[in-house]
Amino acid sequence: GxxxxxxxxxxxxxxxxxxxxxxxxxxxxxxxxxxxLVLMGPCTWIWPYLSIFADSLYALSGTxxxxxxxxSVGPRPVGSRENEVLTxxxxxxxxxxxxxxxxxxxxxxxxxxxxPTGSYKFLGGITSYCxxxxxxxxxxxxxxxxxxxxANCHFDTVANSPGASDDAVSCAVMLEVxxxxxxxxxxxxxxxxxxxxxxxxxxQQASHGFITQHPWAKQVRAFINLxxxxxxxxxxxxxxxxxxxxxxQAYKHAAKHPFxxxxxxxxxxxxxxxxxxxxxxxxDFGNIPGIDLxxxxxxxxxHTKYDTPDRILTDSIQRAGDNILAVLKHLVMSEELAxxxxxxxxxxxxxxLLGMVVVAYPAHVGTIINYITAIATFLYLFxxxxxxxxxxxxxxxxxxxxxxxxxxxxxxxxxxSDLPLYGFSPAxxxxxxxxxxxxxxxxxxxxxxxxxxxxxxxxxxxxxxxSLLLWCGALVYFTAHSLCSAYVPMLxxxxxxxxxxxxxxxxxxxxxxxxYSVLYQLGLALPYVHFMSLIWLVFEIFTPTLxxxxxxxxxxxxxxIVTFTTLFFSxxxxxxxYLARSTxxxxxxxxxxxxxxxxxxxxxxxxxxxxxxxxxxxxxxxIQHTTRIVHGLDGQVESRDSGLWINSCxxxxxxxxxxxxxxxxxxxxxxCQEDRPFCGFPWFGSDKNNWYLPAPExxxxxxxxxxxxxxxxxxxxxxxxxxxxxxxxxxxxYLMPHRGASLSSWWxxxxxxxxxxxxxxxIFYTHGLDAPAWNFWFQIQxxxxxxxxxxxxxxxxxxxxxxxxQRTVQLDDMLQRFPKWAFPSSWVSTYHMYRY
Ligand SMILES: *[C@@H]1O[C@H](CO)[C@@H](O)[C@H](O)[C@H]1NC(C)=O
Ligand SMILES: *[C@@H]1O[C@H](CO)[C@@H](O)[C@H](O)[C@H]1NC(C)=O
Numbered sequence: 001g002x003x004x005x006x007x008x009x010x011x012x013x014x015x016x017x018x019x020x021x022x023x024x025x026x027x028x029x030x031x032x033x034x035x036x037l038v039l040m041g042p043c044t045w046i047w048p049y050l051s052i053f054a055d056s057l058y059a060l061s062g063t064x065x066x067x068x069x070x071x072s073v074g075p076r077p078v079g080s081r082e083n084e085v086l087t088x089x090x091x092x093x094x095x096x097x098x099x100x101x102x103x104x105x106x107x108x109x110x111x112x113x114x115x116p117t118g119s120y121k122f123l124g125g126i127t128s129y130c131x132x133x134x135x136x137x138x139x140x141x142x143x144x145x146x147x148x149x150x151a152n153c154h155f156d157t158v159a160n161s162p163g164a165s166d167d168a169v170s171c172a173v174m175l176e177v178x179x180x181x182x183x184x185x186x187x188x189x190x191x192x193x194x195x196x197x198x199x200x201x202x203x204q205q206a207s208h209g210f211i212t213q214h215p216w217a218k219q220v221r222a223f224i225n226l227x228x229x230x231x232x233x234x235x236x237x238x239x240x241x242x243x244x245x246x247x248x249q250a251y252k253h254a255a256k257h258p259f260x261x262x263x264x265x266x267x268x269x270x271x272x273x274x275x276x277x278x279x280x281x282x283x284d285f286g287n288i289p290g291i292d293l294x295x296x297x298x299x300x301x302x303h304t305k306y307d308t309p310d311r312i313l314t315d316s317i318q319r320a321g322d323n324i325l326a327v328l329k330h331l332v333m334s335e336e337l338a339x340x341x342x343x344x345x346x347x348x349x350x351x352x353l354l355g356m357v358v359v360a361y362p363a364h365v366g367t368i369i370n371y372i373t374a375i376a377t378f379l380y381l382f383x384x385x386x387x388x389x390x391x392x393x394x395x396x397x398x399x400x401x402x403x404x405x406x407x408x409x410x411x412x413x414x415x416x417s418d419l420p421l422y423g424f425s426p427a428x429x430x431x432x433x434x435x436x437x438x439x440x441x442x443x444x445x446x447x448x449x450x451x452x453x454x455x456x457x458x459x460x461x462x463x464x465x466x467s468l469l470l471w472c473g474a475l476v477y478f479t480a481h482s483l484c485s486a487y488v489p490m491l492x493x494x495x496x497x498x499x500x501x502x503x504x505x506x507x508x509x510x511x512x513x514x515x516y517s518v519l520y521q522l523g524l525a526l527p528y529v530h531f532m533s534l535i536w537l538v539f540e541i542f543t544p545t546l547x548x549x550x551x552x553x554x555x556x557x558x559x560x561i562v563t564f565t566t567l568f569f570s571x572x573x574x575x576x577x578y579l580a581r582s583t584x585x586x587x588x589x590x591x592x593x594x595x596x597x598x599x600x601x602x603x604x605x606x607x608x609x610x611x612x613x614x615x616x617x618x619x620x621x622x623i624q625h626t627t628r629i630v631h632g633l634d635g636q637v638e639s640r641d642s643g644l645w646i647n648s649c650x651x652x653x654x655x656x657x658x659x660x661x662x663x664x665x666x667x668x669x670x671x672c673q674e675d676r677p678f679c680g681f682p683w684f685g686s687d688k689n690n691w692y693l694p695a696p697e698x699x700x701x702x703x704x705x706x707x708x709x710x711x712x713x714x715x716x717x718x719x720x721x722x723x724x725x726x727x728x729x730x731x732x733x734y735l736m737p738h739r740g741a742s743l744s745s746w747w748x749x750x751x752x753x754x755x756x757x758x759x760x761x762x763i764f765y766t767h768g769l770d771a772p773a774w775n776f777w778f779q780i781q782x783x784x785x786x787x788x789x790x791x792x793x794x795x796x797x798x799x800x801x802x803x804x805x806q807r808t809v810q811l812d813d814m815l816q817r818f819p820k821w822a823f824p825s826s827w828v829s830t831y832h833m834y835r836y
Contacts, residue, residue: 126762138216264537611819
């Protein structure tokens with residue numbers, strides 16, 4: 001900021017003149033309020049809802065009934081009867097019904113239940129599965145089809161969540177879409193596979209099983225995936241591709257209520273949101289392009305017990321149904337599907353404008369547009385620079401100080417926003433995003449205050465130009481890094497610049513007349529409205545996500561976003577200050593808002609969590625009643641303990657829980673046990689948010705049976721260990737070779753061991769019903785001198801996510817004591833460690 005301002009000051013601007021007398025002097029307040037509220041405000045996200053009942057092709061009531069039936073059985077973790085039997089049977093029944101009523105039509109329906117077994121790498125670990133469930137429904141013209149579209153949803157859930165939004169509603173919508181398409185009186189051009197997959201919450205195993213093993217998978221050319229990272233609201237296209245611009249073109253032409261932005265895609269693919277979807281599996285293992293749609297609103301209750309069907313608005317269902325039906329129909333009839341490799345080129349820049357139209361153009365076209373815009377801006381600024389310069393000294397210093405303060409403010413905001421966190425009160429207010437109302441007036445206040453004395457026309461110009469230059473810098477940077485999101489700074493440069501140039505004559509003739517300021521606002525409306533909707537998206541997605549991240553303080557993240565947002569929004573409007581008669585009132589107003597909010601936040605007025613049924617924001621905690629047994633080299637039990645292992649999913653840890661449940665305090669905080677695989681706990685327990693409260697041992701009805709079947713030396717000097725494991729549907733295996741030893745090969749994935757942490761290997765295993773015992777082996781290169789600890793530590797953990805084994809008396813007692821505003825997700829687990 002200051003650097004650029006300096007440069008521009010040296011480049012020089014015309015000597016300051018006294019303020020000309022204007023015909024009309026709009027107040028800054030007017031300008032700002034007009035723009036922020038009237039122009040940019042609500043229309044961005046109200047619009048898409050207006051056209052909802054336009055032309056629904058499918059029976060809405062059907063979808064809601066399906067949704068209620070699917071969720072009525074409760075949570076559906078993989079391996080539970082609810083998931084593998086009840087839901088599968090319900091879906092098969094419905095599909096049979098559709099098959100019967102459409103039998104006389106020109107299209108045929110084929111159903112196949114697949115129970116695949118396999119293993120693959122994910123994010124550094126390995127996941128292995130056995131007999132998970134897939135229901136694949138193939139709809140094609142009676143003459144058969146060569147090329148298939150794939151529509152994917154999943155019906156399994158995480159433990160303890162009814163999973164209405166994630167993802168039963170998508171399966172319900174898909175059933176109705178299947179109904180509509182099967183019921184068409186014209187034959188389809190290509191076929192569609194509707195995949196109802198029953199194991200997504202377990203590292204997307206079912207979709208992997210389908211795409212790598214199902215005979216129909218080879219004919220699949222593209223897919224649509226329906227997911228949720230929130231509950232209800234609009235479904236956002238947040239990923240497409242890779243490449244294959246024809247997919248987004250299809251969405252553009254067909255979707256009735258488009259909602260899409262490449263910004264979402266770039267954020268998601270940089271893994272800033274801790275989630276993953278089947279999209280990745282189809283892309284990486286099937287090499288198939290697709291569209292990923294997700295419900296994003298109200299992420300506070302995603303994966304909690306509050307994810308119930310009554311919280312999903314009928315509007316949301318209708319929207320999703322209309323869109324998916326239209327896009328699928330378009331794709332199934334399209335030319336491109338038959339030979340998609342023909343149409344494979346480059347990334348696409350895409351975004352919707354007010355939910356009305358999708359703008360989509362190839363990334364290389366975008367690059368050209370961006371550079372042209374940047375060059376035009378530089379030419380404009382360059383020309384100005386070479387104007388004879390003798391601007392008043394005072395003004396230059398002022399601008400410099402202004403930008404220095406902005407920088408200071410940004411830096412200051414970070415610890416400042418943490419103040420309620422560490423200082424006055426324990427309220428974090430993350431989940432309420434309270435830093436937003438707090439920081440926005442503060443930022444504006446400082447800006448206004450600093451601008452008080454500067455009321456020269458040229459200084460106003462200079463502010464405009466510096467804003468332009470800053471945005472242009474962002475534009476060049478984004479474009480140079482091949483980010484499609486560069487279209488945002490492009491809009492924020494192109495529109496203001498064009499407006500300014502077009503209005504230059506008007507301004508010269510008549511100054512800031514009413515006409516001028518109205519036209520100026522109109523000129524900036526489009527990029528601002530769009531930018532506002534993106535910012536809304538960022539808050540809608542990030543604020544709840546911070547309740548699931550315990551590594552960095554949420555207020556810091558929000559404060560940063562808020563500060564930058566305010567600055568970005570103000571950029572092209574700050575210079576209006578030179579038109580204002582007085583900013584006293586505005587300053588006083590903003591100052592008051594800030595002070596009042598600061599006081600309120602500091603006295604802990606805003607508690608971050610609530611159980612209010614109309615908008616719950618629960619604190620997420622996970623509690624496992626666990627028993628840990630460590631075996632020595634000779635197989636004897638070395639140590640044995642049990643307890644409630646408590647994890648906080650957000651940054652506040654147990655600070656709000658301790659006053660209510662005094663046993664959960666810092667005396668029982670545990671640290672990583674470095675000599676045990678995965679710190680000695682049955683999950684990724686390596687961070688600092690662990691509490692372990694002693695409790696009696698657990699005795700699940702189906703205990704883990706872990707058996708070393710054989711230990712052989714191979715001719716290459718390695719030792720091959722073969723195991724057999726029987727146990728519940730969810731188990732994890734951790735391998736930690738001791739110093740000097742290393743794994744040379746194993747049964748999993750492609751056979752090459754892959755480290756998960758610095759020294760550890762992690763295998764995530766899930767099985768459906770009637771799965772045989774889990775057999776696997778690995779080969780280890782023993783160390784030159786074997787220590788007293790042996791070559792390797794092997795730990796197996798089991799997780800009882802459902803049924804009788806999920807609960808214990810102690811767990812139930814503990815759950816009862818948790819406050820209403822917390823959502824403790826609980827289950828029983830075990831951890832057995834062996835040394836060899
Ligand atoms: C579509 O389904 C309805 C029943 O849901 C049925 O009455 C109608 O005849 C079907 N139309 C076709 C073309 O199969
Ligand atoms: C802290 O927790 C321990 C163990 O749960 C308990 O014995 C102790 O009384 C607790 N401390 C307070 C101050 O409540």
